[in-house]
Amino acid sequence: MVPEEHLQDREKGFWWLQVKVWSVAAVSISLLSACFIVHSVVTYNNSVYSKTIKKLSKLREYQQNYSSLTCVTGETEVEDWSCCPTLWSSFQSSCYFVSTVRQSWAQHWKNCSMMGAHLAVINTEDEEDFIIQNLNEDSAYFMGLSDPEGQRHWQWVDQTPYNKSATFWHSDEPNDPSERCVVVNFRHPSRKWGWNDVRCHEPEKSICEMMKIYL
Known part of the structure; x- marks a missing residue:
């Protein structure tokens, strides 16, 4: 029969392992989320920049017919x-x-x-x-x-x-x-x-x- 103190030590070890695993997972998720946010911001900014360039180009076309x-x-x-x-x-x-x-x-x-x-x-x-x-x-x-x-x-x-x-x-x-x-x-x-x-x-x-x- 395994002594009670050994069971407690084993349980503590198991929970510490779980804490470590979830801590690593949490850090990984945070890093992935940060990467996703950065990617989304960059993609959005690129999209806005691209649309703005198109609008300015279209604006110049109209200004050929209207002085301003x-x-x-x-x-x-x-x-x-x-x-x-x-x-x-x-x-x-x-x-x-x-x-x-x-x-x-x-x-x-x-x-x-x-x-x-x-x-x-x-x-x-x-x-x-x-x-x-x-x-x-x-x-x-x-x-x-x-x-x-x-x-x-x-x-x-x-x-x-x-x-x-x-x-x-x-x-x-x-x-x-x-x-x-x-x-x-x-x-x-x-x-x-x-x-x-x-x-x-x-x-x-x-x-x-x-x-x-x-x-």
């Missing part, structure tokens, strides 16, 4: 870059440019198109409110709504369906079938911005709109 761009990055992702040409205003997914040159509707349509944009299409009250913040109360601005045939069949330049419930006409507008283009202007008596139908050849200012550039 103003970009905003997302809060967490490098790839969430959204850009507008410098001097354009940013709102939601669009960029807006206010032209202070007085020209016909057709000429403004052409000028917007040459910049990869179109005359502004206003779909919501929030968009209307944003746009008028950048306008002069003493001027009128062509937008992308017209009635080509003079039949009160209003059409947006980007083919967005005309929704009468989402319009911002002045109270007595539209009022003349011969006025086939639309401006947004400010009426001092009512102290209110709104839409007004006008003759397309009349020289007015304009608002261009384009989709944001995403990099």
Whole structure:
């Protein structure tokens, strides 16, 4: 029969062996975890660096068409870059440019198109409110709504369906079938911005709109 003190010594030896084994395992796991973290960080940094280089390359391509761009990055992702040409205003997914040159509707349509944009299409009250913040109360601005045939069949330049419930006409507008283009202007008596139908050849200012550039 093995003496009790020998059993205790053997048990202590066994537990010490277990402690050593688990200690080595713990150290090994820690080292492996550290290696994995370092590898992940390096891989992530390389990935971010690679994506950043691609974005900058794409940005340079766009700058061949636009003299300069103003970009905003997302809060967490490098790839969430959204850009507008410098001097354009940013709102939601669009960029807006206010032209202070007085020209016909057709000429403004052409000028917007040459910049990869179109005359502004206003779909919501929030968009209307944003746009008028950048306008002069003493001027009128062509937008992308017209009635080509003079039949009160209003059409947006980007083919967005005309929704009468989402319009911002002045109270007595539209009022003349011969006025086939639309401006947004400010009426001092009512102290209110709104839409007004006008003759397309009349020289007015304009608002261009384009989709944001995403990099």
